[in-house]
Amino acid sequence: MRIMAIQKGDFIKLNYTGRFEDGRVFDTTDEELAKKEEIFNPRGLYGGDVVIVGAGHTIEGLDEDLEGKEAGYSGTVSIPPEKAFGPTDAKLIETVSITKLPDRNVHPGMPVEIDGRRGVVSRVIGRRVTIDFNSPLAGKTVTYEYTIEKLLEEDVEKVQGLLALYTGIRDMEVEIADDAAKINVPTGLTFNQRWLMAKNRVASELFKYAGLKEIQFIEKLTAEAEVPAPAEPEVEAEPASEEEPSESQE
Structure with missing residues (x-):
């Protein structure tokens, strides 16, 4: 195995766990942890992903942190929204009439779908409902714990x-x-x-x-x-x- 710093274009096997600032896990390659955190996907693959460094296979902040490390390295990186899943877009927060919703018994935090768009209710005032159509990961600082298991040759x-x-x-x-x-x-x-x-x-x-x-x-x-x-x-x-x-x- 080549013993030198990981660089752009390298194929590596990567294990990782992504957490919100409060410690909640939103993504992981660890099957047992996924089950424990109730985010297990029976159709997903666990045990590590092969990614190309610098090819955009991971979020920008993690991709950048991989460079310069060596196979076997384990570490943690905190990533701001701008280099994670993007900032919250105010244009994707909309207020609509409650009559547009199939279920009018809505409350803050409730997931809804309108015209094929999925969002979360953030506020209800009378017959007006404010819905956030941003990704649930948008605007959040996240932390990744990761291990570079192997450099593929x-x-x-x-x-x-x-x-x-x-x-x-x-x-x-x-x-x-x-x-x-x-x-x-x-x-x-x-x-x-x-x-x-x-x-x-x-x-x-x-x-x-x-x-x-x-x-x-x-x-x-x-x-x-x-x-x-x-x-x-x-x-x-x-x-x-x-x-x-x-x-x-x-």
């Missing part, structure tokens, strides 16, 4: 780790030779909308950070195949831009 590990981050499926079949990768896509992902949006981004990051020159996503369908339900990925897919490299597909 093997290309197959890098590809599998990145795939798990985006798909929620670990240990996908990957073959690499002469800077070209063949990735066998599980049947359950073939028509998964999240995967269809994510795979160009996965390819783009592997071209940029793993030095690959060609990627083949191999999708095979059989009449007898069962369709597994993938875990929820850690990274939300974004539509690929026209400038992103394209991948070949068999």
